[in-house]
Each structure stands twice: as C-alpha cells, then as structure tokens.
Amino acid sequence: MVRHKNRYLVVQINEEGKSETAQLKLRAISLQQSIIDKVQQLHGDFGVAAIRAGFNSKYCNEHTRVAIIRARHGPHKFVASAIPCIKTVENRRVVINILYIGASIRQCFFYLKNYQQRKFDEYCAVLKTDEEKIALKEAVLNFKNVLAFL
Numbered sequence: 001m002v003r004h005k006n007r008y009l010v011v012q013i014n015e016e017g018k019s020e021t022a023q024l025k026l027r028a029i030s031l032q033q034s035i036i037d038k039v040q041q042l043h044g045d046f047g048v049a050a051i052r053a054g055f056n057s058k059y060c061n062e063h064t065r066v067a068i069i070r071a072r073h074g075p076h077k078f079v080a081s082a083i084p085c086i087k088t089v090e091n092r093r094v095v096i097n098i099l100y101i102g103a104s105i106r107q108c109f110f111y112l113k114n115y116q117q118r119k120f121d122e123y124c125a126v127l128k129t130d131e132e133k134i135a136l137k138e139a140v141l142n143f144k145n146v147l148a149f150l
Contacts, residue, residue: 005073006054008108010100010115011083013065016093024065026089028057031067034089038082047082050075058105063136064119066099068108076101 013031015024032055039047054072061067071079086096099115102108120137127133 004054005103006070007073007076008058008102008105009069009071009076009080009083009098010102010108010112011067011069012097012099013067013089014095014097015065016095023062024094025062026060026065026067028060028067030090031060032057032069034086035069035079035082038086039078042082042085043078047075047078051078055079061116064116066112066115068105068112070105073103 013024013026014020015022018024036048036051036055039051043050051071054070055075056070057067058070059066059068069079069083080098080101083096083098087093089096100108100111102111123136124133127136
C-alpha cells in the first residue's frame with residue numbers, strides 16, 4: 001500500500017462590498033464545487049481528474065471566513081493556482097486569499113489558531129461590553145470542527 005501525501009490550504013474568503021467583521025455563511029461543498037469549476041476552466045479535464053482523488057473542503061468558519069481545503073501532493077498546485085481566480089461562490093462575489101499551505105492538518109490547525117487569536121484581538125478593540133467579547137470569543141475560537149480531524 002502506498003501512502004498518499006496531502007497538502008492542506010488555509011484560505012480566507014472575503015465578500016466584496018462587505019466589512020471584514022461581517023459573517024459569511026458558506027457551505028463547504030459550495031466552496032469545493034467552485035474550486036473544481038475553476039480548475040476545469042483553467043486546467044481542463046486533466047486538472048479535474050488530478051485533483052478529484054483526495055480533494056475535500058474540511059472546515060469553514062463563518063465568523064473569521066477561513067476554510068481548510070485538502071488536496072493531494074502534486075495536484076495541489078492546480079488547486080493553489082485556481083483559488084485566487086475564483087470570483088463567485090454561491091452567486092456571491094468573493095475574493096479568496098491563500099493564507100497558508102501545510103503538509104498536515106495539525107500544522108494548519110496551529111497556524112489557524114494563531115491567526116484567529118490575532119483576529120479576535122483586532123475585533124475586541126471595537127467591542128464595548130464584556131458579554132459581546134465573550135460571545136465573540138466563543139464564536140471565533142471554536143475549534144470543535146477542526147479537532148474532530150486531528
């Protein structure tokens with residue numbers, strides 16, 4: 001049996017015309033389908049066939065608008081080249097930035113934890129009451145979905 005290496009891409013999805021603090025309700029499957037459509041457009045059938053095995057959207061956080069995408073090592077280059085070209089997801093105009101590419105979900109989790117902590121600190125500067133800060137902390141630093149994959 002041969003071991004398949006994976007690459008995990010941490011991406012940030014920003015909706016055009018919306019503030020950075022606005023939530024973005026996005027399903028992981030719609031993000032995955034948008035990536036496949038863009039790979040089809042850029043790299044054709046070869047690109048889609050290469051990324052199909054092992055391609056998955058693992059995690060989406062609507063508060064920080066961060067997602068984790070898994071692809072096999074090698075074809076992850078097709079995914080990485082297609083992600084910045086995506087302009088619409090679920091009929092919404094978006095801009096997608098790649099934040100980090102890691103070899104393990106654990107390393108991506110550590111990066112994501114630090115990233116979300118920095119974002120939480122930025123958002124807390126605007127909030128006035130402690131109740132708002134506690135609610136935001138629970139929403140932003142909720143890693144139960146990610147911990148299921150470790």
